[in-house]
Amino acid sequence: MLMHMDPHLLRTFVAVIEHGSFSAAAQGLGYTQSAVSQHIAALEADLGTRLVERRPVGPTAAGERLVEHARPLLLRLDAARADIARLRQVRPARLAVACAPITLTPALTMALARVRAATPGLTLAVEVRGRDEAVRAVLTGAADVALVDGVAAPSDPLPLPDAGPMSTLAVAEAPLAILLPADHPLARRPSLRLGDLADAHWVDAPDTAVPLGQLRSAVRSDGFTPHMTYDGTDVRGLGALVASGHGLAALPLPAATGLAGTAAVRIRAPRLVHRTEVVHPRTPTSAVRALVSELNG
Amino acid sequence: MLMHMDPHLLRTFVAVIEHGSFSAAAQGLGYTQSAVSQHIAALEADLGTRLVERRPVGPTAAGERLVEHARPLLLRLDAARADIARLRQVRPARLAVACAPITLTPALTMALARVRAATPGLTLAVEVRGRDEAVRAVLTGAADVALVDGVAAPSDPLPLPDAGPMSTLAVAEAPLAILLPADHPLARRPSLRLGDLADAHWVDAPDTAVPLGQLRSAVRSDGFTPHMTYDGTDVRGLGALVASGHGLAALPLPAATGLAGTAAVRIRAPRLVHRTEVVHPRTPTSAVRALVSELNG
């Protein structure tokens, strides 16, 4: 029973952690509960440590470490498979776009319309996903292009999960702004320093604004703790929350302007921009190339 | 014979590509030639493509892709194992340092001396490696700390191979400078733009100066092609080559000053610095913590 960190073992390990149960993981994977139990036992024997706490089921300290490695590993495995599958595949006229919520702009929809007009018989598919999930979709071949957004220094690429070679290209850049209530003491300022706002009240709206996690890593601060969470995708909803004082939010300047009861103030320091990038495999299909040039040109 | 991209298969695949021979790879891995042949056949069957060209043995297009994925994958596997091994290991008083050539400075050696003085019975080991190799050593547990250097924007971390969570900390930063012959037309300038020098003649001295590859990715240019290569680790040797017109080199400003027959001119744009960072696991040993605080404080 000594299989040297087989991906299968890692996969069931992750499934166990996710399901919080051996038997549920077994069902999800199409195995027997016994098999799952043996998988975990094999991993634990191989690594010489307990990885899973039982009853209730959960990761031990070592287990948490292993999950952090196992997820990217499994992703990379799928990415490798997809990367090679792309090579030998004469692609049908399909264009599957995975985009982060904010990136679904008129610019994108119109570019898609032009691509469709220029490509008879094209099957279009647009799916809105989280940023990392969109990149994962491209890596595993589930999508042909991803559009992701985020904050970064003007000359830096967005930090993306590194699971293999990909091409990225910026298609839109806007100054980063803070959305705050119109009567907020800072609302009349011409610009703000992001670092001064780390301890403010924030609304975490990952699908509508810049997720607080990105601000945290951009400023390398421990602040930006969510005072409330907004799960919607509507900017006006977020605007209303901000207007009534539930907290601040960071958005690209154009998206932050003109919302009732709010003011949008640019970030002066650190030098950050909100950028949208297209992400696609290094061997893009013709449809992807068409979309990229439509977006870019 | 359908093992779903088993790491063993990937490992022998990489070995085959490296050795350029099935039988040599088999010998290196302690397998039979037959086993290696079956491994490759299994991979090719699984991925549905030929991966290895035979006679002579070499990667196909798909094979090259696979190598690009397989190497980081195998590294990550080792990193995961090492990461967990560290947790359950009461460490001996050992301090293994892997450092890039440039980073072996008086500051480092003196810090090591202070750590040794403060830690009776400490076993010290210093190994000079390439930058990536030094990081790999830390990831796989072969070393406890790495010191690596490189160029980056002032607020950016150095781009390092992403094979798991690590802690990095800057310990030295210096302006980036170009080393050129004293009689060079640009030698009297107060500062230079790096982009203007992409097409100059360059000496690639990866162990003594900034590797040209790093300049290329920092400026995102295709230039900086090596006009000659210098494999030594002595700055004066590099200085002599530059002085007699073999090409330019990029170095941290302090290292570039005072070399006979040369001039050192700062880089003005893009905003880049030469930085040395310590890299260590997120759970550092006490010796590592001591070294870091000596270097930092």
Add this chain to the structure above:
DNA sequence: ATCTTTCATTAGCGATGCTGATGCACATGG
């Protein structure tokens, strides 16, 4: 206290991956 749920253990069987022997293709030297 009994029942239920959930993970661990064991036996047994089919599948897998290894070795060793042999086959086949290509290159080289007489």
Add this chain to the structure above:
DNA sequence: CCATGTGCATCAGCATCGCTAATGAAAGAT
């Protein structure tokens, strides 16, 4: 042109592995 050598492919055979099914044990729930 054939003989020989080198190196990968293939095959048979065997030991091992990983799965399922059945059963055991232990922690909650009722």
